[in-house]
Amino acid sequence: MKVILDSGQVERILVGLANQIVSETPVELDIAVIGIRSRGEILAQRLSSRLSHQLGKDVPYGTLDITLYRDDLNSPQGTTQPEVRTTEIGFDIDDKIIILVDDVLYTGRSTRAAMDALIDLGRPKAIKLAVLVNRIGREFPIQADYAGYKTDVTPGKLVQVNLVESDGKDEVVIE
């Protein structure tokens, strides 16, 4: 196990992501943050409070469960059993800029599922992707709009994002 980001670095990356989002989003547009369960949910919550503060207006956040949209539901090779949990988005996503948040961007499959799940909820003005860790190994034509730490860790290895709210401390490790 190797620590690639400590809590200070995680914090600085989130600040950087928030700054970049603020500078690239026209002030007149409504913006909302939606995190993919489960680590993306926590990151979305943190980003939304940062963005609310910096933009001086409420930036709502929500949680998206993508299980029903996964592309491996009917394939026998899936090792982990898909667990359906709740989607909790307490606002209308129509005509908003949605910042979709995930902890790690890897194959791009979760992002594809998340986009399909989102458009079943409404028609956002745009969907932008923000991730804490951007690793190589894409299997779909998907890229992040706001990418934090870039790593070329070899495919097959596990990049684990731990966060205070769920794991006791902020850090990113390779297992």
Next chain:
Amino acid sequence: MALRRKSKQFRWHRKHLLGVRELSAEEITYILDTAEGFEQVSTRSVKKAPPLRGKVVVNLFFEDSTRTRNSFVLAASRLSADIIEFTKKTSSVSKGETLLDTAKNLEAMGIDIVVIRHSAGGAPKFLSRSVNACVVNAGDGFCEHPTQGLLDVYTIRKIKGTLEGLKIAIVGDIAHSRVARSDMWAMTKLGAEVIFVGPPTLMPAQISRLPVSVSYSLDEVIEKVDVINMLRIQFERLGGNPFPSIREYSHYFGLTIERMKRAKPDILVMHPGPINRGLEIESEVADGEHSVILEQVKNGLAVRMAVLFLVNQAAAQKR
């Protein structure tokens, strides 16, 4: 928003749902947790999600049903499955085809899940041994109606938070009620205490073997219970004369406004439907503030979506 952690080791492995009796408390809880995730599919603009896309569900109903049958149709539709509707009256069963032949023929067309209701107890189990498809019991004889039992505990858990320590009365025609049995298993496994209430003639044989207590007086239990589930008298199944008259039954076992005055202020009134207004339950109670009867119907949809999803997942992992 708290992160709710489920046990990491738990794995759903059943490709059939035949009854609640065979489920562990952990399995029941897992179904209920999964159902929570399906509730929102019915509230958003696109009321459909793709997990059963390309799968075929057949509704094999050998007995009448509106609620359960339509609920399964809607559940399967919202998961993007295709549905074949089979009813006894319009099928080759009226020409003498056996249950097994009917099922084998449907299976030859490539179905994935059979939802079966049958007057013979054990029919779903028999079917599950003979076909490769997943089998979901939608009511068999006097045995079980597992999705009703599950939606009842889902409804109670949603409002009360837990079933642990609750006292629940199930009132009426217990002998002919598969709902009472599935309820009893689901409720007791989740830690509630169940009391069967009704005239001795409507109690099942060998009731002392079941994990319930029995009362022959609704007036004795009405003050004590947190939940009361009123059952319909199943006139179509009654033999002999279990009670002198409908009026007398209603007088002793009907849930009236007068009786409700003595109930706990937060009592939940449930009924699996169809209701016979004025017989087992007064209209004012069925439509009153304590009634969760329509909640049950709504929750039934989420629970059935969860069940179809889970059995299909178990089948996918076994392929």
